[in-house]
Amino acid sequence: AVTAMTFEGHDVVAFEALTEALSAIHNRSFDAVVIDVSARPPRDQRSLANIVRLVGKDRIWIALPLGVSPWASDAEQLGIQHTLGVPLRPTELEEVLTYLQELPVSPSSYDAEPAQSRPVHIEDLPNNRYFLAASPAMMRIYENIRLLAQVDAPVLILGESGVGKDVIANLLHKHSRRAAHPFCSVNCAALPPDLLESELFGYEAGAFTGAVKAKPGRFEQADKGTLLLDEIGEMSAPMQAKLLHVLQDGRYSRLGARTVSTADVRVIAATNVNIDSAIADKLFREDLYYRISTFTIQVPPLRERREEIPYLIEEMVKRQAMAFHQDPVYISPRMMSILQEYEWPGNLRELGNAVIRMQVLKGQESSISDIEAKVLGKVAKVPSCGKDAPEPEVSVNEMRSIVRNFKDQTESRLIQQALEEARWNRRQAALALRISYRTLLYKIEHYRLKETRLPIRYDMQGGGSSLPV
Numbered sequence: 273a274v275t276a277m278t279f280e281g282h283d284v285v286a287f288e289a290l291t292e293a294l295s296a297i298h299n300r301s302f303d304a305v306v307i308d309v310s311a312r313p314p315r316d317q318r319s320l321a322n323i324v325r326l327v328g329k330d331r332i333w334i335a336l337p338l339g340v341s342p343w344a345s346d347a348e349q350l351g352i353q354h355t356l357g358v359p360l361r362p363t364e365l366e367e368v369l370t371y372l373q374e375l376p377v378s379p380s381s382y383d384a385e386p387a388q389s390r391p392v393h394i395e396d397l398p399n400n401r402y403f404l405a406a407s408p409a410m411m412r413i414y415e416n417i418r419l420l421a422q423v424d425a426p427v428l429i430l431g432e433s434g435v436g437k438d439v440i441a442n443l444l445h446k447h448s449r450r451a452a453h454p455f456c457s458v459n460c461a462a463l464p465p466d467l468l469e470s471e472l473f474g475y476e477a478g479a480f481t482g483a484v485k486a487k488p489g490r491f492e493q494a495d496k497g498t499l500l501l502d503e504i505g506e507m508s509a510p511m512q513a514k515l516l517h518v519l520q521d522g523r524y525s526r527l528g529a530r531t532v533s534t535a536d537v538r539v540i541a542a543t544n545v546n547i548d549s550a551i552a553d554k555l556f557r558e559d560l561y562y563r564i565s566t567f568t569i570q571v572p573p574l575r576e577r578r579e580e581i582p583y584l585i586e587e588m589v590k591r592q593a594m595a596f597h598q599d600p601v602y603i604s605p606r607m608m609s610i611l612q613e614y615e616w617p618g619n620l621r622e623l624g625n626a627v628i629r630m631q632v633l634k635g636q637e638s639s640i641s642d643i644e645a646k647v648l649g650k651v652a653k654v655p656s657c658g659k660d661a662p663e664p665e666v667s668v669n670e671m672r673s674i675v676r677n678f679k680d681q682t683e684s685r686l687i688q689q690a691l692e693e694a695r696w697n698r699r700q701a702a703l704a705l706r707i708s709y710r711t712l713l714y715k716i717e718h719y720r721l722k723e724t725r726l727p728i729r730y731d732m733q734g735g736g737s738s739l740p741v
């Protein structure tokens with residue numbers, strides 16, 4: 273029930289139900305959504321709310337019939353302010369386009385209020401965790417995460433210990449279409465290779481001595497969800513080879529199993545080792561690196577985003593006071609300036625521990641005497657520039673175009689594959705792709721797909737993923 277057309281040089285896709293539109297929005301970004309409820313479709317508050325979350329209320333127009341419509345109150349509750357009359361007229365759509373051109377924020381910014389215009393962004397995550405961003409660098413990471421959440425490609429998160437790689441992986445999962453499915457994480461450095469293999473892939477009963485009962489691995493537990501491979505830089509060479517295999521063909525077997533399972537898992541890898549030197553020293557496979565690093569996020573250390581320290585302290589104090597059923601501790605301006613000057617080699621983890629100490633010792637200056645000594649003696653100074661300085665982060669615009677390209681490449685690859693499989697019988701390919709015949713014709717033209725008799729390889733940058741994308 274999808275129709276593709278163009279209006280004033282813009283691609284327009286029409287769906288019959290909000291649920292269909294929602295799944296399309298999950299897979300591709302749209303500049304605006306116009307919802308025509310004149311045919312009185314059943315109310316679908318959940319899909320509407322999700323569309324608002326994904327596209328942003330400023331980019332949604334609702335075309336309402338005259339009279340009372342339950343959609344009007346739903347739209348109002350969700351903050352949708354733009355309404356149009358029905359039947360829809362081209363002049364009104366032209367006004368929508370003019371409005372969009374004047375919008376300062378790009379389509380991928382889901383909230384009406386752009387994250388960058390707020391001094392601090394705080395978002396709750398499962399298990400009492402949260403993500404706070406209050407520096408331009410972290411705001412950019414936040415924007416990039418929301419873009420990356422739209423695709424299913426692997427992501428590599430780099431950064432020193434305690435900078436928040438795990439938190440960022442959680443955030444990415446939360447914003448992705450996999451959010452309703454599990455998020456699992458494995459610390460690849462914590463287990464010897466054999467154990468790591470059974471941890472990742474699981475085993476059948478009797479696979480090895482002691483394997484009394486069969487056990488699913490993390491790939492299985494994270495089915496349809498996200499798997500974080502933490503400390504991937506520490507993974508042994510044999511395990512790297514096995515992992516590469518799974519990432520290449522999306523298939524694995526439990527240890528001792530005769531059957532093969534398919535992994536429907538988004539893989540996020542994180543490491544604090546310098547991956548370039550690990551590759552140069554032959555400690556990390558280059559082919560595995562290319563497979564996991566299509567998108568890389570470099571998280572800056574806390575000393576390079578000191579402006580975040582007061583916000584982080586305030587939030588940590590607030591949350592810890594609540595957990596301890598105490599009043600939030602007062603931190604004197606002198607203490608705050610010491611805390612802002614310190615180098616924080618342990619990053620946010622160390623900051624969190626310092627805040628616990630301050631809370632327990634009721635804000636006495638002695639609670640940070642070790643930190644003060646280091647600041648005064650400038651101990652633990654870590655160089656913030658030089659040859660080990662992190663690579664500059666990718667700007668939101670760059671990341672947006674990378675994501676767009678990636679999505680287009682993925683889509684055109686899948687369509688080409690379906691066409692090849694259907695021997696270019698377009699109706700059959702449309703059925704297999706579950707899109708309408710007209711949409712397929714449009715996509716063939718859009719991606720300039722051509723019939724070819726030669727076997728083609730569709731390698732993407734980074735090796736291309738056989739995992740679902």
Ligand SMILES: Nc1ncnc2c1ncn2[C@@H]1O[C@H](COP(=O)(O)OP(=O)(O)OP(=O)(O)O)[C@@H](O)[C@H]1O
Pocket residue numbers: 401402403404405431432433434435436437438439440502543544620621624
């Ligand atoms: N952006 C953030 N907002 C709020 N809290 C954060 C943020 N980043 C990290 N933290 C907190 O700092 C601590 C360390 O974070 P995390 O475990 O994600 O770091 P990491 O980079 O994965 O560390 P490691 O390399 O040691 O595994 C955690 O308590 C986490 O909740």
